[in-house]
Amino acid sequence: MTKNKLKNPTIIVIFGGTGDLAKRKLFPAFQNLYLDGRMSEKFQIIALGRAEKTDEDFRSYVLENLENFSRKKGKSDPETEKFLSHITYHSLDIDKEESYLSLNEKIKGFDEAFGERANRLFYLSITPSFISTISSNIKKIGLAANPKQDRIIIEKPFGYDKTSAIELNEMLSQTFKEEQIYRIDHYLGKETVQNILAFRFGNSMFEPLWSRNFIDFVQITVAEEVGVEERGGFYEGVGALKDMIQNHLLQILCMTAMEAPASLSADDIRNRKADVLKSIRRIKPEEVDHYIVRGQYDAGTIKGKAVPGYRQDKGIAPDSNTETYVAMKIYLDNWRWQGIPFYLRTGKRMEEKQSSIIIQFKPVPHSSFSYGKEGMTPNRLIINIQPAMDIKLQFMTKKPGLSLSLRPAEMIFDYFSCSTMSPEAYETLIADALLGDPTLFMRWDQVEEAWDAIDTIQQVWKTTAPVNFPNYKAGSWGPEEADELLARQGHKWIPNTQTKEELLDDTDI
Numbered sequence: 140m141t142k143n144k145l146k147n148p149t150i151i152v153i154f155g156g157t158g159d160l161a162k163r164k165l166f167p168a169f170q171n172l173y174l175d176g177r178m179s180e181k182f183q184i185i186a187l188g189r190a191e192k193t194d195e196d197f198r199s200y201v202l203e204n205l206e207n208f209s210r211k212k213g214k215s216d217p218e219t220e221k222f223l224s225h226i227t228y229h230s231l232d233i234d235k236e237e238s239y240l241s242l243n244e245k246i247k248g249f250d251e252a253f254g255e256r257a258n259r260l261f262y263l264s265i266t267p268s269f270i271s272t273i274s275s276n277i278k279k280i281g282l283a284a285n286p287k288q289d290r291i292i293i294e295k296p297f298g299y300d301k302t303s304a305i306e307l308n309e310m311l312s313q314t315f316k317e318e319q320i321y322r323i324d325h326y327l328g329k330e331t332v333q334n335i336l337a338f339r340f341g342n343s344m345f346e347p348l349w350s351r352n353f354i355d356f357v358q359i360t361v362a363e364e365v366g367v368e369e370r371g372g373f374y375e376g377v378g379a380l381k382d383m384i385q386n387h388l389l390q391i392l393c394m395t396a397m398e399a400p401a402s403l404s405a406d407d408i409r410n411r412k413a414d415v416l417k418s419i420r421r422i423k424p425e426e427v428d429h430y431i432v433r434g435q436y437d438a439g440t441i442k443g444k445a446v447p448g449y450r451q452d453k454g455i456a457p458d459s460n461t462e463t464y465v466a467m468k469i470y471l472d473n474w475r476w477q478g479i480p481f482y483l484r485t486g487k488r489m490e491e492k493q494s495s496i497i498i499q500f501k502p503v504p505h506s507s508f509s510y511g512k513e514g515m516t517p518n519r520l521i522i523n524i525q526p527a528m529d530i531k532l533q534f535m536t537k538k539p540g541l542s543l544s545l546r547p548a549e550m551i552f553d554y555f556s557c558s559t560m561s562p563e564a565y566e567t568l569i570a571d572a573l574l575g576d577p578t579l580f581m582r583w584d585q586v587e588e589a590w591d592a593i594d595t596i597q598q599v600w601k602t603t604a605p606v607n608f609p610n611y612k613a614g615s616w617g618p619e620e621a622d623e624l625l626a627r628q629g630h631k632w633i634p635n636t637q638t639k640e641e642l643l644d645d646t647d648i
């Protein structure tokens with residue numbers, strides 16, 4: 140959210156510096172920030188992993204990955220070489236206290252070279268089970284002794300349920316104050332997610348319509364074409380509810396449903412988002428099947444390519460009951476949204492990659508018009524988050540011709556048409572963390588409320604195995620039960636795959 144350039148000397152310590160996230164997202168983000176002139180003159184990245192490696196070998200590994208994953212690519216040009224010279228590798232075993240002593244020596248060495256104590260940013264890109272050990276070792280050795288200078292970024296998932304998240308937070312708070320803790324949800328760094336705030340509160344004409352008075356229902360989709368790829372071992376113990384709903388989808392729900400913040404300060408925005416999470420209607424164990432559908436993909440075809448089922452993927456048990464799909468109906472018990480369903484769905488191996496929010500408005504109370512073969516289509520506002528980055532307003536117009544008959548049409552704002560190449564989500568978030576702006580990070584109460592909203596579901600699923608897994612084909616839009624979830628309300632999932640030509644169907648003019 141902030142545009143400033145980092146001025147203070149800074150040391151970034153990446154736990155999990157050799158991992159998948161670091162190679163695909165973190166190093167490319169730092170490289171792009173560097174090339175954009177957003178890093179300070181004096182900075183050092185210390186990447187940690189268990190094996191012994193030389194700086195040279197590690198830098199070649201980073202360069203190779205920049206070539207594959209960075210938006211500005213990583214050619215071996217002088218600027219990228221300069222960036223690489225700011226990276227050091229350090230061998231550290233998280234469980235061994237002596238490793239932290241040598242890390243401390245290394246950090247002090249850079250402080251000396253900088254001529255002052257640098258700010259420290261600890262990036263925990265490791266499995267959550269290591270967080271407590273790292274945090275207590277950081278405290279023991281005094282690595283983060285200055286609350287004004289030192290921060291920590293924690294990757295998701297923050298805990299596995301509400302109880303473990305509370306324990307984790309208590310443990311962390313023995314070393315770091317809340318204002319030093321940056322809990323990342325990379326969806327909040329996406330341009331189009333931030334644009335929801337701009338769209339809603341930077342305009343006057345949509346907000347009066349933004350309530351139960353005019354909206355029929357809201358549909359939030361985060362669909363992926365990919366399966367679990369190389370992360371089967373991690374995903375098996377997690378599943379779509381914890382991997383996607385607890386964080387990304389509930390954060391998008393917050394942006395869509397929140398009240399206007401008093402200001403753009405981090406706490407004003409986060410207070411209004413926390414209100415949404417608090418207002419999510421908690422469901423009873425016996426209601427879980429009524430409100431939530433889980434699914435797991437079977438073998439199928441995506442864009443003409445055959446793909447295996449989840450149970451055949453690498454690292455997955457052949458009788459796994461981990462869900463790769465979740466659809467749920469959420470009610471918000473507050474004045475603005477009482478009685479309006481929010482349908483959330485997410486899944487891997489879906490027909491196409493698509494993250495979107497669809498606001499369906501109530502139908503007109505009465506109409507004397509005739510309609511084309513699609514019939515009357517309610518007004519819709521479609522906010523496409525990715526890969527399309529646009530906002531569409533769908534409404535009815537007169538069909539060209541002699542009769543007064545209507546057909547749907549749309550107006551489109553394309554985010555790309557007015558922006559230069561957007562920064563990646565991780566660039567925005569890391570820049571904010573370096574500068575100390577926590578607006579786009581999750582405050583503790585948000586995390587706790589989000590777990591509270593889904594804990595009952597997890598508990599019920601732990602004790603009742605799904606009877607019909609796998610229950611959707613790779614390349615589809617999920618299990619049939621997800622259609623029934625909406626049909627009970629007289630609603631349907633809106634496909635959001637129509638082209639403009641299909642929408643403007645002229646066949647019966």
Ligand SMILES: NC(=O)C1=CN([C@@H]2O[C@H](COP(=O)(O)OP(=O)(O)OC[C@H]3O[C@@H](n4cnc5c(N)ncnc54)[C@H](OP(=O)(O)O)[C@@H]3O)[C@@H](O)[C@H]2O)C=CC1
Nearest residue numbers: 155156157158159160188189231232233264265266294295
């Ligand atoms: N990958 C992704 O797309 C995403 C990941 N995340 C989150 O990011 C975090 C990291 O994920 P990811 O990068 O995929 O995980 P990986 O399994 O790829 O990497 C794990 C990292 O942890 C290090 N590690 C493991 N054990 C130790 C130890 N005892 N001492 C020191 N280092 C150790 C490994 O280093 P080494 O083996 O070299 O010692 C490696 O760098 C997780 O919390 C994940 O949920 C969040 C969103 C997306």
Ligand SMILES: O=C1O[C@H](COP(=O)(O)O)[C@@H](O)[C@H](O)[C@H]1O
Nearest residue numbers: 295325363365382383387494525
């Ligand atoms: O956090 C995660 O997000 C990715 C999807 O992120 P996107 O930016 O590519 O939409 C998901 O694949 C992964 O399982 C999850 O951990």
